[in-house]
Amino acid sequence: MNDDSIELHDLKAAWARLEERFDVNFGKVERIARELATDKTRTLVRRATWLPWAELVTNGLGLILVVAGFSVSGSVVYLPCLGFVAVVLAGLMGSAIAQIVMLTGLDPASPVLTAQRQLARVSALRIGEWKWVLLLSPVLWTPFLVAFVEVPLRLLAGDAMNTTVVFTSRWVQLSLLVGAVMSGLLYGLSRWLAARLAGTSFLRSLVDDLAGRRLVAAREFLLRLDGFERG
């Protein structure tokens, strides 16, 4: 590196001086390394990789239940609800599978830009998934309630349990309509609150998810990464 400027060269010398202190502190590094070898901190490495697996299993079980519900459902109006729930669960399973594939293929020793891009993609996928689940929750809860109350009751008690008395056709339609309006309001409110809210970090995180700010940040990271790679 013959073209090194004097300034960077000077910084290198100052940077090298830092090692004097680190050499003295090496005993600590060695102790941690020993602890690692004795498995004391192995539990720390359990990362969020279990989450997509948990989602895959629970959504898979839900899908089996919903599919079984098609043959036992007591009302025609429930069938679109079951179909809707099945599509949502299948979509969530697809997202979980995609995340598992991406995370499984991730090698922490691969070049930094490659690994960071892969991690950012998983992150963007998860954030996008949760944004839509949260935003559509006012619409989703009605078909989910119908599916996961009616189907188990039908499977267990057969015709003896008539849920159509509670979840009437009119109630389902009205609930879906109110849910759709609520979803729209929730989105508008989250965008308005995102820049103004001061409160618990959980609440702010929730609002940022709903308003899509976290998704925008994740996508910006990917764009910056591409820009860096292009030079």
Next chain:
Amino acid sequence: MPDSNEDDFTALLAEHGPSLRKVTLTYGVSAEDREDLHQEILVQLWRSFASHDRTRPFATWMYRVALNVAISHVRRVVRGRRIFTAVEPPLDPLDPRTNEVPTTEGPTAERLSILQRLMAGLDEWDRALLLLHLEERSYREIADVLGLSESNVGTRLSRLRQRLRDLTDKEMKR
């Protein structure tokens, strides 16, 4: 994992430990955060050590793992601040208040201070690039660690030199 692996790992850490400390110093946002990051890097290095190809340089492999962990870590920590607060406090990789940084005086302290300000204004990847350059890694090795072309490494380092000149010019005008 057999004991020989454990011995090899410890021996390599003994050789490269100070370099790891510099990674945590570059990316950690506080003394406590640096300790967490250091531990996180060591855990990941140990986990991945079995898959390390011994015919390839340990340092390249180590920097890849350490920088991947560090950048992911800093994204988690800083992302929250960037989104949740209006004003993000600048990163302070060489905070003199921490007991990790050697007490220095004179030109060295001044240069470390300049370095601190330079790093605070860089993104995660330029910081990695500068770190590797300061660690006397070749263009080829830097390119290998980051996944860039050698010419790109050269271009980006030239820009960093220019940023440094701008920074020092600004200091002198004060």
